[in-house]
Amino acid sequence: MLDHTAKGVYPIAPTPFDAEGRIDYASVDKMTDFYLECGSTGMTVLGVMGEAPKLDGAEALELATRFITRAKSVPVIVGVSAPGFAAMRTLARAAMDKGAAGVMIAPPNTLRTDDQIVTYYRQASEAIGEEIPFVIQDFPQTFSVVMTPNVIRRIVQDNAACVMLKHEDWPGLEKISTLRGFQADGSMKPISILCGNGGLFLDFEVERGADGAMTGYAFPDMLCDIVRLQAEGKRDEAHDLFDGHLPLLRYEQQQGPTGLAVRKYVMARRGIIASDAQRKPGAALSAKAKSEVEYLLSRVARHDPRAGKLG
Amino acid sequence: MLDHTAKGVYPIAPTPFDAEGRIDYASVDKMTDFYLECGSTGMTVLGVMGEAPKLDGAEALELATRFITRAKSVPVIVGVSAPGFAAMRTLARAAMDKGAAGVMIAPPNTLRTDDQIVTYYRQASEAIGEEIPFVIQDFPQTFSVVMTPNVIRRIVQDNAACVMLKHEDWPGLEKISTLRGFQADGSMKPISILCGNGGLFLDFEVERGADGAMTGYAFPDMLCDIVRLQAEGKRDEAHDLFDGHLPLLRYEQQQGPTGLAVRKYVMARRGIIASDAQRKPGAALSAKAKSEVEYLLSRVARHDPRAGKLG
């Protein structure tokens, strides 16, 4: 079961499809194995970038189960965001039955006031069952819901089951410092903070007190290295590696189907998944965009040989 | 099967719950019978006011089926709005299998540009199957999606299956005139236009060319009368009846759980459903609000004896 001591890298897993839009389970297995080999300490499935809304309920559960089974003892977090608590409860309980370690809940984009946000998480935890550990997803650029550090503290304090924050506010560095300050002054119980946003600020986020990353950059092995190097006190080395990847990482950090298309393209080029297909409605990279990605890969390869070993 | 000749009143059915939050199927039947006795020409279930997001997939289908079965030959439209096309398809196809006449689709509130809206409906129709008649729900105050008349025309022309508009833009009278003008000049195929927004402008909407109402005001019998009186050319009589109800109708037209609480309270008072309970998270009327509704009912009763015959 997920708890506040979680750290390291939890890749956000895309959903591999074949050209006809069917889930490619062989790639699911391969990708899961790859994550484990990388040193990932967990993984997250059915997130925003996992094309979850394109799966129906049965598919979503089957997919989550496949990840969980393959990942064995490594914790798998399942995204259960839904327009209503009934569907959220159904998926959350089924996923936990299958062995998920916890669930992730994004706020619906109609929430505005602090109280609405706090109440929403309270009701969600009640609805799914207060024994199920959950992760707050704080991603204002996509969800249009703005959570102050104080609101996050209220959610954490209100809900025993709230053990982690997926932090992807931007700018967000001071937020991490503030939240860690709340823990230090005893006003908030400890939580795990894993960072998203494609990893665009991961180099500094871990220095601010984040426990690691939860994001989908196509080189999770690099993300694991950053967390490890920083833990070992090798700051310059961490930044050197990070900076070598930043041009590509930045390119992948384009919201919506374009960013996902880049991510899947690179993962396919690395042989992690068989195809970069998105289920409809999706996006494909233009020839121009592909050549830009290839150029970036060749440049990253000068700093990180893994970017040169392509299929 | 629903087509563009639909007219009259399609009540938006609330979902009756008991005090424990279970669906009250006896009330579903009673309410359906009441709608038919009123002269309703159809009905719509699992809409915004039907607390649809609080039902899980199995419940939603079971509830829709109960309405369809009880309504016999009268067409039932099923709301299938969902965050993804997979879930939308699953519910739409299952509902049609059970005898639904068509489905209603609201736009996700992330849509902004004209092309995004038009593309969304094209993809939705493809996803559910182009043989399933569908209704556009145009409700900018709730969905934050603004459709110009031209966008509606593009959707109608792009999709053979688009047969109806649930019109609840506000202000919206000129929009109805414009759309009927498009039909008159041959640039748009005929569609049925049924109006929502609690009926707040129904008196004039039918004069502008709307085919009737699709809304949940607790006196659908009055809505049926308005449509009938206007069809018979009894304009003043229609307005007299409408104006007698307007103070209550306006009071019920409070968005979100408050408006629904008023609606269910009045329906329960009229004996149409057994209880005004909402499934959690819901809202209950304060004592003060109840006394206001009672006062309004007593005043409506001076114009319409049906408001005086309470349980």
Add this chain to the structure above:
Amino acid sequence: MLDHTAKGVYPIAPTPFDAEGRIDYASVDKMTDFYLECGSTGMTVLGVMGEAPKLDGAEALELATRFITRAKSVPVIVGVSAPGFAAMRTLARAAMDKGAAGVMIAPPNTLRTDDQIVTYYRQASEAIGEEIPFVIQDFPQTFSVVMTPNVIRRIVQDNAACVMLKHEDWPGLEKISTLRGFQADGSMKPISILCGNGGLFLDFEVERGADGAMTGYAFPDMLCDIVRLQAEGKRDEAHDLFDGHLPLLRYEQQQGPTGLAVRKYVMARRGIIASDAQRKPGAALSAKAKSEVEYLLSRVARHDPRAGKLG
């Protein structure tokens, strides 16, 4: 100077223009006189419906000054909402120098969190000068800023200069009760609450504890009657008069340029202003809409002879 004891009716004054888009000062005077004859206890200029953004700085001040001068001892509130505090300060101080009683400040629609809203009003009061009484405008449908009762309390308690709430949340009756409860339990200092939203719920708002209306319905004389009748304990009489106007009042309550077009049309028909022209970019009523308004006026006239005495 405006303070928390303000009550009665403060009409939101439209800006009269001639056909060429020039401010029609003769109509400004005539309208001001009319408001005073009605029994208005104050008035508000340069509000959302006053086409304020179409005036440049010099015009805005000249217009406000004309109202203030003509209104003599009756307090005039000046809308000073602006994208920045510098412009807000300039207009606020100039208007106060000319004799304004206070200013009204709407929140910019980028505010989301409770703290952002509270901080904004704190900074605004500091920027304009803490000796200038100000009014919070709480109008979520138009501004997309949602203020809980608690946020309003924080603003009131933080700012000695905050003396009034222009209440136009919807639904909003419970909000009034809650705020009056805060005063009763001593957690909030007393404020004046005047209600907007075209007056659509004024009949009950005053029963809930509001001090009156601040809105632009074209029959402010009727609004004054409602407040007076309710103060005299003549509840049924108040509702009878209100309900007689409700069909027109509801028609006028169409947001944006359409509602303003109806309002100016009726005011011109009543002889309060010379023309219903809006400065560009504006809206004009269609022939159909005009005939609907005329029909409504004729129907209101059956209950209120003032609606029959047209120019």
Add this chain to the structure above:
Amino acid sequence: MLDHTAKGVYPIAPTPFDAEGRIDYASVDKMTDFYLECGSTGMTVLGVMGEAPKLDGAEALELATRFITRAKSVPVIVGVSAPGFAAMRTLARAAMDKGAAGVMIAPPNTLRTDDQIVTYYRQASEAIGEEIPFVIQDFPQTFSVVMTPNVIRRIVQDNAACVMLKHEDWPGLEKISTLRGFQADGSMKPISILCGNGGLFLDFEVERGADGAMTGYAFPDMLCDIVRLQAEGKRDEAHDLFDGHLPLLRYEQQQGPTGLAVRKYVMARRGIIASDAQRKPGAALSAKAKSEVEYLLSRVARHDPRAGKLG
């Protein structure tokens, strides 16, 4: 006068303040000189990052005039976005009288439909005068207004005075390609495209056909180099330089007052302006953030000696 042949780098100038919040005109002059020495081909003042809303009308004009005078023959674009056309017209005409080359207009964040956006720019151009060249600012993350390539084309074709696009959509590379395609197929007249977003994608934007940059990164000299190197066909060299700056550039690209605080801090460290003060309400960097910026500067200095020559 600005026209569609504009290219190169137009820095977005911040407004230098002293510790008391007064405009620091000595720094304005110094900064202007610096921009010219860098090879800037123009500059833009009173933009989003120029704290324009904190200036009142007189200050804004005085500041713009100072830039224009100092910049001599180099074109200065003045941001004139305003909540209403009257204020926009006043500033635009006054700035042009003082020698501005053109104006920049951002869409108000209430616009939704394609027609609303197109109509807005048509009305704005009419309001300010059709002889004044204007720039469209396309910045959806900040303004919540989404313009498709087709909408931009409609604006360009509708308005002779529209000569430039400030492109800061994200993702945005395909948009540039599409717009250049419109020019190639003759369906859109030529426009200048300068890119914003802090320069985060400038390396590829110029390869896609953009004419350069209009953004405020604290090393405009580097931006000038990128544009020049790409024009000379030195692709790898351009990317090498860009990538060396990317860690800092990315750090500066934090929206709102934080990003501006970084920018002003670095400009002050470089001696371009005297102080990093923001006028209230503003933001200051935490000690931790300052140390991060210093670290980044030291790392950039390994690739670009200009980052090592600090005051």
